[in-house]
Amino acid sequence: MNNNPQLNRNGQLQHLLTTEGLPVAIFLNILDKAESFIDTSKHEVKKIPLLRGKSIFNLFFEPSTRTRTTFEIAAKHLSADLFNLNIAASSQSKGETLLDTVDNLVAMHADMFVVRHSQSGAAHLIASHVDKNIHIINAGDGSHAHPTQALLDMFTIRHYKHDFHDLRVAIIGDILHSRVARSQIHALSTLGVPEIRVIAPKTLLPSKIERLGVHVYHDMAQGVKDVDVLIMLRLQNERMQRASLPSTGEYFKYYGLTQKKLYLAQPDAIVMHPGPMNRGVEIESAVADGKQSVILPQVSFGIAVRMAVMSILAGV
Amino acid sequence: MNNNPQLNRNGQLQHLLTTEGLPVAIFLNILDKAESFIDTSKHEVKKIPLLRGKSIFNLFFEPSTRTRTTFEIAAKHLSADLFNLNIAASSQSKGETLLDTVDNLVAMHADMFVVRHSQSGAAHLIASHVDKNIHIINAGDGSHAHPTQALLDMFTIRHYKHDFHDLRVAIIGDILHSRVARSQIHALSTLGVPEIRVIAPKTLLPSKIERLGVHVYHDMAQGVKDVDVLIMLRLQNERMQRASLPSTGEYFKYYGLTQKKLYLAQPDAIVMHPGPMNRGVEIESAVADGKQSVILPQVSFGIAVRMAVMSILAGV
Amino acid sequence: MNNNPQLNRNGQLQHLLTTEGLPVAIFLNILDKAESFIDTSKHEVKKIPLLRGKSIFNLFFEPSTRTRTTFEIAAKHLSADLFNLNIAASSQSKGETLLDTVDNLVAMHADMFVVRHSQSGAAHLIASHVDKNIHIINAGDGSHAHPTQALLDMFTIRHYKHDFHDLRVAIIGDILHSRVARSQIHALSTLGVPEIRVIAPKTLLPSKIERLGVHVYHDMAQGVKDVDVLIMLRLQNERMQRASLPSTGEYFKYYGLTQKKLYLAQPDAIVMHPGPMNRGVEIESAVADGKQSVILPQVSFGIAVRMAVMSILAGV
Numbered sequence: 051m052n053n054n055p056q057l058n059r060n061g062q063l064q065h066l067l068t069t070e071g072l073p074v075a076i077f078l079n080i081l082d083k084a085e086s087f088i089d090t091s092k093h094e095v096k097k098i099p100l101l102r103g104k105s106i107f108n109l110f111f112e113p114s115t116r117t118r119t120t121f122e123i124a125a126k127h128l129s130a131d132l133f134n135l136n137i138a139a140s141s142q143s144k145g146e147t148l149l150d151t152v153d154n155l156v157a158m159h160a161d162m163f164v165v166r167h168s169q170s171g172a173a174h175l176i177a178s179h180v181d182k183n184i185h186i187i188n189a190g191d192g193s194h195a196h197p198t199q200a201l202l203d204m205f206t207i208r209h210y211k212h213d214f215h216d217l218r219v220a221i222i223g224d225i226l227h228s229r230v231a232r233s234q235i236h237a238l239s240t241l242g243v244p245e246i247r248v249i250a251p252k253t254l255l256p257s258k259i260e261r262l263g264v265h266v267y268h269d270m271a272q273g274v275k276d277v278d279v280l281i282m283l284r285l286q287n288e289r290m291q292r293a294s295l296p297s298t299g300e301y302f303k304y305y306g307l308t309q310k311k312l313y314l315a316q317p318d319a320i321v322m323h324p325g326p327m328n329r330g331v332e333i334e335s336a337v338a339d340g341k342q343s344v345i346l347p348q349v350s351f352g353i354a355v356r357m358a359v360m361s362i363l364a365g366v
Numbered sequence: 367m368n369n370n371p372q373l374n375r376n377g378q379l380q381h382l383l384t385t386e387g388l389p390v391a392i393f394l395n396i397l398d399k400a401e402s403f404i405d406t407s408k409h410e411v412k413k414i415p416l417l418r419g420k421s422i423f424n425l426f427f428e429p430s431t432r433t434r435t436t437f438e439i440a441a442k443h444l445s446a447d448l449f450n451l452n453i454a455a456s457s458q459s460k461g462e463t464l465l466d467t468v469d470n471l472v473a474m475h476a477d478m479f480v481v482r483h484s485q486s487g488a489a490h491l492i493a494s495h496v497d498k499n500i501h502i503i504n505a506g507d508g509s510h511a512h513p514t515q516a517l518l519d520m521f522t523i524r525h526y527k528h529d530f531h532d533l534r535v536a537i538i539g540d541i542l543h544s545r546v547a548r549s550q551i552h553a554l555s556t557l558g559v560p561e562i563r564v565i566a567p568k569t570l571l572p573s574k575i576e577r578l579g580v581h582v583y584h585d586m587a588q589g590v591k592d593v594d595v596l597i598m599l600r601l602q603n604e605r606m607q608r609a610s611l612p613s614t615g616e617y618f619k620y621y622g623l624t625q626k627k628l629y630l631a632q633p634d635a636i637v638m639h640p641g642p643m644n645r646g647v648e649i650e651s652a653v654a655d656g657k658q659s660v661i662l663p664q665v666s667f668g669i670a671v672r673m674a675v676m677s678i679l680a681g682v
Numbered sequence: 683m684n685n686n687p688q689l690n691r692n693g694q695l696q697h698l699l700t701t702e703g704l705p706v707a708i709f710l711n712i713l714d715k716a717e718s719f720i721d722t723s724k725h726e727v728k729k730i731p732l733l734r735g736k737s738i739f740n741l742f743f744e745p746s747t748r749t750r751t752t753f754e755i756a757a758k759h760l761s762a763d764l765f766n767l768n769i770a771a772s773s774q775s776k777g778e779t780l781l782d783t784v785d786n787l788v789a790m791h792a793d794m795f796v797v798r799h800s801q802s803g804a805a806h807l808i809a810s811h812v813d814k815n816i817h818i819i820n821a822g823d824g825s826h827a828h829p830t831q832a833l834l835d836m837f838t839i840r841h842y843k844h845d846f847h848d849l850r851v852a853i854i855g856d857i858l859h860s861r862v863a864r865s866q867i868h869a870l871s872t873l874g875v876p877e878i879r880v881i882a883p884k885t886l887l888p889s890k891i892e893r894l895g896v897h898v899y900h901d902m903a904q905g906v907k908d909v910d911v912l913i914m915l916r917l918q919n920e921r922m923q924r925a926s927l928p929s930t931g932e933y934f935k936y937y938g939l940t941q942k943k944l945y946l947a948q949p950d951a952i953v954m955h956p957g958p959m960n961r962g963v964e965i966e967s968a969v970a971d972g973k974q975s976v977i978l979p980q981v982s983f984g985i986a987v988r989m990a991v992m993s994i995l996a997g998v
Contacts, residue, residue, distance in 0.1 A: 103413045105439065105442075131439075131442045133435060133438060133439065135431055135435065136431075137431065147642075147645075150641075150642065150643060150645075151642075153662055154432065154641060154642075154662070154665050155435075156662075157662040157663070157664075157665035157666045158435065158436060158439050158665055158666070158668075158669055159439065159666070159669060
């Protein structure tokens with residue numbers, strides 16, 4: 051009945067690999083669970099012994115201090131044992147070897163893997179290989195998916211906007227290379243956002259992006275007009291060159307978010323960014339630090355959302 | 367009465383440095399203790415608070431993700447505090463400096479060190495230097511010894527074969543550079559295995575290996591005939607060149623374990639490998655993943671065996 | 683009334699950034715608290731749950747295994763969750779980015795940061811930026827300050843000499859580049875040491891060092907005469923060249939501490955060194971390992987002192 055590799059036979063979350071095809075009930079379950087981890091009186095995430103005795107492995111084939119740390123914090127808040135394995139891509143030349151590495155860690159009593167890999171599909175490959183008592187979280191695979199980032203973004207939008215069914219959301223920047231953008235679009239669609247816009251130069255847009263149900267804008271003034279949510283993406287320097295962008299200054303002029311452009315959105319629009327920011331490239335400091343920015347709350351919510359995913363996968 | 371540097375005056379295990387000269391009673395004590403850590407109903411290692419408050423230092427002068435992680439997992443299963451110190455060999459030019467490093471960590475209240483070093487004898491040097499309340503585990507020194515690997519191999523053999531006194535065991539591959547092989551041979555001898563064979567090209571055998579009481583084979587078909595246990599060794603690429611092996615393909619042809627060669631052994635023979643495997647070099651995938659392979663159980667038993675060593679050293 | 687950035691409005695320690703201007707009552711409070719963490723019967727630091735649930739981040743922009751580990755041990759002895767972030771200086775080009783990194787970690791529920799940075803003032807910058815529920819410990823900023831090292835040195839001096847008001851203390855070596863020396867001089871002054879000497883070649887002394895109230899010696903025999911405490915500093919090779927020192931042998935001849943030179947000090951003088959030592963460069967092995975050396979006790983006291991700083995900052 052259900053051939054979604056993320057769900058078990060009872061329709062429960064078995065792995066978190068992508069937001070594509072994730073049922074709306076699972077989305078809401080994760081967001082509600084994350085809510086329960088936030089101490090509303092202190093706006094802090096509580097420490098709880100839900101995963102005591104569980105072993106979670108951060109299996110990072112791409113370097114990442116930031117994302118790796120968020121999972122480490124989430125795991126320790128749940129009282130799990132967390133093991134960091136930073137595996138240089140060089141030691142991993144074949145998919146077969148990747149699976150041998152995973153098999154060995156499973157034999158060392160891993161309960162859950164958080165996987166980041168430069169190749170799209172790596173987390174899926176692992177998920178299709180392991181026994182059903184092992185759970186995989188995709189922490190970013192190539193330019194494919196980054197579902198926990200999208201989930202924390204959805205948490206943030208719900209927190210400030212309360213409902214998804216009445217929103218205009220714009221995603222702005224390097225859509226082409228962004229696993230974050232892809233995961234956000236699927237999540238926003240599933241949660242019922244009626245109008246999703248992507249704003250980017252043609253060189254930073256995937257072909258046929260319209261098929262995902264989004265509206266394409268190349269002009270930022272038109273694209274941000276009346277939106278409720280602006281999601282800025284990070285522009286990576288090496289990608290700017292390939293995209294034939296003359297300079298970061300030029301990029302900022304056309305696609306950087308300034309206070310002036312922000313005035314075109316709804317007065318209560320929120321500004322989001324998955325971090326780390328390039329101030330003066332994709333966003334003006336006045337906006338990043340302004341009162342419409344929810345960039346730091348996103349980070350806090352990210353801990354609660356990752357705790358929620360981990361505890362739902364563990365069945366507790 | 368006892369001048370074994372691994373034992374204290376009462377004949378108890380003070381350090382684990384090598385399987386050479388380790389009394390059979392100590393071997394059996396470690397194997398039995400490891401057995402007690404395995405939850406037989408669930409085939410899982412249990413988490414217990416035996417070493418709560420103890421500080422264990424992973425002191426790795428050679429890079430190793432895999433072995434380091436097994437000790438980290440064992441320590442955390444015992445509820446110890448584990449500290450990882452990956453010390454580049456470059457910062458360590460003199461034995462004196464090595465001992466200064468150790469003295470400093472002892473002053474920081476280390477209770478136990480797990481030491482890996484490219485120089486044979488490094489763990490012995492440290493053991494001879496520290497006070498008697500500090501315990502050293504050799505996690506591999508040069509091409510000398512790797513006793514916890516040999517112990518987990520003995521655990522695996524006993525688990526599947528129940529008794530050592532009736533076995534033919536073959537160790538196959540790069541015996542010359544292998545600290546694992548050396549530690550295995552001493553362990554098998556002490557535990558009473560009547561027939562230990564080593565199978566390798568002449569260029570990968572130490573001179574006078576027969577003195578250890580092993581039977582030497584250069585032909586694999588003859589060597590594996592009727593054996594009960596096959597222990598494959600990893601072939602490292604850089605060593606293959608020095609050994610004048612023309613190619614990995616050539617090596618596989620003569621010394622790689624195939625299903626066909628495996629048929630020459632006892633029908634219930636088990637296949638072991640210390641990992642990580644080079645599939646298609648020293649072992650065929652069909653064998654590695656076959657029903658006679660106990661390579662992944664070895665890894666699981668390795669956690670229990672390292673927990674046993676740590677808790678016996680700590681006297682708990 | 684109080685504009686010391688380290689103190690809150692009630693005069694309590696808010697951050698530990700430098701020993702300069704730190705009130706004597708705070709010094710004594712830290713030393714007394716550290717004393718309470720030492721189990722005098724066993725000369726061991728006890729493990730206590732004072733900071734359970736707190737998140738402490740080791741934020742090291744300069745590589746350091748040794749100092750980072752002391753803070754990790756101290757945090758774990760207090761049952762805090764500790765997260766290691768080793769951030770290559772290359773990824774940090776602007777102060778603004780440094781603060782974005784800090785803001786993100788605060789959003790991840792950091793309670794305390796231990797900061798090491800190659801730029802003087804980095805810890806101050808962070809301290810002036812964060813909310814008052816966040817605490818900063820400077821673990822070394824450029825050639826400016828290293829207050830926990832100075833505090834453990836003061837603990838060591840008080841432990842062996844009982845009182846500061848009657849002492850002659852000599853600091854010997856590369857004063858110019860030493861954040862340790864600077865922090866020691868401020869601490870010794872505040873605690874009432876009547877005679878502080880610095881002994882170094884002119885090329886390794888800051889200009890106008892006398893303004894700090896110290897007596898300058900270029901001749902070691904004169905400088906160490908009748909002192910009660912000798913604090914040796916590490917000579918870094920790359921700095922030796924800039925200082926126009928012909929060789930380490932030459933340096934040792936004039937400024938290395940030998941048993942012979944030590945005879946010129948008080949018979950019960952103690953010898954200290956912040957580590958790691960260059961044996962045969964700034965100190966003779968016979969002295970480093972001799973009975974007047976308190977170099978290893980310094981390391982042990984360092985754990986207790988860092989526990990004291992952490993728990994005082996956390997208000998527990």
